Amino acid sequence: MSEPKYKRLILKLSGESFAPPGERGINMAEVVHIARQTIKAKEQGVQIAIVIGGGNILRGAQFTAGNSTIHEATAHYMGMLATVINGLALQDALESLGAPTRLMSAIKMDGVAEPFIRRRAKRHLEKGRIVILAAGTGAPFVTTDTAAAQKALELDADILMKATRVDGVYTADPEKDPNAQLYHELTYTQVQEQGLRVMDPTAIAHCMEHKLPILVFNYRTEGNIERAVRGETLGTRVGC
Numbered sequence: 001m002s003e004p005k006y007k008r009l010i011l012k013l014s015g016e017s018f019a020p021p022g023e024r025g026i027n028m029a030e031v032v033h034i035a036r037q038t039i040k041a042k043e044q045g046v047q048i049a050i051v052i053g054g055g056n057i058l059r060g061a062q063f064t065a066g067n068s069t070i071h072e073a074t075a076h077y078m079g080m081l082a083t084v085i086n087g088l089a090l091q092d093a094l095e096s097l098g099a100p101t102r103l104m105s106a107i108k109m110d111g112v113a114e115p116f117i118r119r120r121a122k123r124h125l126e127k128g129r130i131v132i133l134a135a136g137t138g139a140p141f142v143t144t145d146t147a148a149a150q151k152a153l154e155l156d157a158d159i160l161m162k163a164t165r166v167d168g169v170y171t172a173d174p175e176k177d178p179n180a181q182l183y184h185e186l187t188y189t190q191v192q193e194q195g196l197r198v199m200d201p202t203a204i205a206h207c208m209e210h211k212l213p214i215l216v217f218n219y220r221t222e223g224n225i226e227r228a229v230r231g232e233t234l235g236t237r238v239g240c
Contacts, residue, residue, distance in 0.1 A: 004041075004045050004229045004230060004231075005230060006046055006157075007046065008048075008156065008157045009159050009229070010049050010050075010155070010160045011048055011051070012144070012148040012160065012163065012199075013051070013052045013053065014053045014055060014163070015052065015053040015056035015083070016053070016055050016056050017165075017219060018030055018031050018086055018089065021165065024056055025056060025057070026057075031090055032097070034090070034163075035090060035093035035094045035096075035099070036097060037219065037222070037224070037225040038050070038099075038225060039097055039130075041225040041226045041229045042099065042128075042130060044226065044229055044230065046229050049121065049131040049133055049155060050090065050132050051147055052086045052090065052132065052133070052144070053086070053144040054079050054080070054081075054083040054085070055082075056082075056086070058078060059079055073140040076142075080107055080134075080136050081107075081135070083134045083135055083144065084103075084107070084112065087132045087133075088103065088112060088113075094130055094132075100127075100130070101131070102114060102129050102131050102132070104117075104121055104124075104131060104133055104134070105134045106134070106135040106138030106147070107135040107138050113134060116133060116138075118155065121133070121154075133147070133151050137150060142202075145199040145200045146200060148162070148199075149203040149206040150206060153210055158213075159214070160212055160213070160214045160215070161217065161225075162198070162199060162214060162215070162217075163217065163219035164218060165218065165219075166218055167182055167217070167221075168216050168218070168234075169182070169183045169191075169216050170182055183196075184237070185236070185237050185239070186237070186239075188208035188239070189208075191204055192208075198214065199214065211239070214237070215235055215237050215238075216235050216238070217234050217235030
């Protein structure tokens with residue numbers, strides 16, 4: 001078995017990865033599929049922390065578009081709580097397959113998750129636990145993409161991996177445009193100047209400032225998380 005290229009990584013999962021395409025809610029078959037791939041990757045000797053979104057349950061934007069009843073900050077907090085629900089589902093899926101885990105939340109909720117403390121999170125990783133990081137940054141007006149970039153920097157990760165439903169970053173939406181071309185490598189500057197939908201601009205700026213590489217790849221292809229950990233060529237790599 002090949003040695004992992006990275007010692008520690010952040011895996012960014014969207015909430016939509018927890019449901020079949022076009023559906024909402026949590027489909028445990030989808031969650032277990034992700035959990036199984038993650039465990040196989042971890043077995044290669046890499047430390048994995050997962051930042052999870054909540055779009056399969058709700059997005060803050062759906063409560064703010066043309067709706068003045070719910071304050072936008074409140075809507076964002078609702079979205080953060082959705083990520084904790086997803087985190088609980090992923091934790092149980094991982095543990096059902098024998099993987100030790102810790103669920104850590106940026107919003108204090110002692111009954112279901114540990115508070116995120118950087119040193120404690122690093123210690124869990126060193127002990128071989130898969131750490132699930134929920135509730136984003138704990139503050140409104142910040143996406144889970146930015147949370148993933150911040151957590152990668154806090155935890156001294158070697159790379160930020162964003163799992164998507166497509167093979168990487170394209171010139172256009174490949175699900176709508178059959179002529180879209182896949183980029184294999186991009187610089188941070190190219191992403192910014194071309195307005196490519198890799199991650200949100202704040203996340204890209206954080207990674208660019210600290211020279212943290214990003215890999216965007218298709219998690220739905222069996223074995224791709226393992227391949228990514230080994231440093232095999234797949235998806236789109238963003239760097240200097």
